[in-house]
Amino acid sequence: MTLKLTNVTKKFGSFTAVDQLSIEIPEQQIFGFLGANGAGKTTTFRMILGLLDESSGDISWNNEPVDYSKSNYIGYLPEERGLYPKLKVSDQIVYLGRLRGMKKNDILQELKKWLERFKVEDYFDKKVEELSKGNQQKIQFISAVIHKPKLLILDEPFSGLDPVNVEMLKQAVVDLKNEGTSIVFSSHRMEHVEELCEHLCIMQRGKPVVHGALKEIKRSFGKKNLFIHADFDLNFLKDLPGVVGFKDFPEGCKLQIESEEKSQDILTAIQGKGFIRRFELEEPSLNDIFIEKAGESYEQ
Ligand SMILES: Nc1ncnc2c1ncn2[C@@H]1O[C@H](COP(=O)(O)OP(=O)(O)OP(=O)(O)O)[C@@H](O)[C@H]1O
Numbered sequence: 001m002t003l004k005l006t007n008v009t010k011k012f013g014s015f016t017a018v019d020q021l022s023i024e025i026p027e028q029q030i031f032g033f034l035g036a037n038g039a040g041k042t043t044t045f046r047m048i049l050g051l052l053d054e055s056s057g058d059i060s061w062n063n064e065p066v067d068y069s070k071s072n073y074i075g076y077l078p079e080e081r082g083l084y085p086k087l088k089v090s091d092q093i094v095y096l097g098r099l100r101g102m103k104k105n106d107i108l109q110e111l112k113k114w115l116e117r118f119k120v121e122d123y124f125d126k127k128v129e130e131l132s133k134g135n136q137q138k139i140q141f142i143s144a145v146i147h148k149p150k151l152l153i154l155d156e157p158f159s160g161l162d163p164v165n166v167e168m169l170k171q172a173v174v175d176l177k178n179e180g181t182s183i184v185f186s187s188h189r190m191e192h193v194e195e196l197c198e199h200l201c202i203m204q205r206g207k208p209v210v211h212g213a214l215k216e217i218k219r220s221f222g223k224k225n226l227f228i229h230a231d232f233d234l235n236f237l238k239d240l241p242g243v244v245g246f247k248d249f250p251e252g253c254k255l256q257i258e259s260e261e262k263s264q265d266i267l268t269a270i271q272g273k274g275f276i277r278r279f280e281l282e283e284p285s286l287n288d289i290f291i292e293k294a295g296e297s298y299e300q
Helices: 041-048 068-073 089-099 104-117 133-145 163-178 190-196 214-221 235-239 262-270 286-294
Strands: 003-012 015-025 030-035 056-061 074-077 151-155 182-186 199-204 207-213 224-230 243-249 252-257 276-282
Touching (some): 015 199, 015 207, 030 041, 030 163, 030 190, 030 286, 041 151, 089 104, 089 133, 104 133, 133 151, 133 163, 163 182, 163 190, 190 286, 199 214, 207 214, 207 286, 235 252, 235 262, 252 262
Parallel strands (some): 030 182, 074 151
Antiparallel strands (some): 003 056, 199 207
């Protein structure tokens, strides 16, 4: 069960919001779909969901055109949260579950399971407007997964949540993946993406600028991070050849170096100058890669 986008383009008048996008969302994985503000993520999600028509290109599910009349295999958590404030949580979820073709008893059974899991059992009979923002988000998450979709699209699922609730939702996302759901997930928080996604795509100006397996993306980026903690001034390192980035910290510095071989020159340069507590070479973070490849927004 894979979702495949082939040369998908979306134009709004003369403006191209998504430009010849070709990606494949692997089965039963969490796929990170990233990009600066305005890069075209939500527009792509809306095309996958059939809410917007693509200007050209093709979207298929399991090698067949997506059949939106039977779209109950898709779940969607939109970036703009939208529940009916005056409805009770149970009525809200029953209503949405019925739209997905579920029986009322099955909906209630699933809902109780989720409310318990998210530690909000007491909200079953509460009106949505009585809930905090974070708890409303849990309810909206439940509404996106109540029908056990095979493909789940999550637009910024953790925004506005406290760390405890982020962990709770993250674990739910991982469990859904392990139970067989393919998940497409957008976030501006790179550490969440690093933790959850094996494959990802970074969009810039409607085009994918980085695409593939996270491990391979990091390896092929070339540049590495070098962390040095020492009891002497390390500022001189920023002028050494091969050093392309420098960040000062109270306990030392983080260098971005052109390739891992350069670390040996740096080691030679600091030896004998004083006490070195840490000298550690690391793969670039996804944040480093994102900033270099997509560090600008794209608005009309
Ligand atoms: N209905 C529309 N009409 C005209 N332009 C639009 C429309 N929807 C989106 N756009 C434009 O398309 C571009 C991509 O928008 P989109 O919402 O897909 O970005 P995004 O990557 O989801 O951004 P963000 O991270 O801020 O949510 C933006 O420049 C936006 O202004």
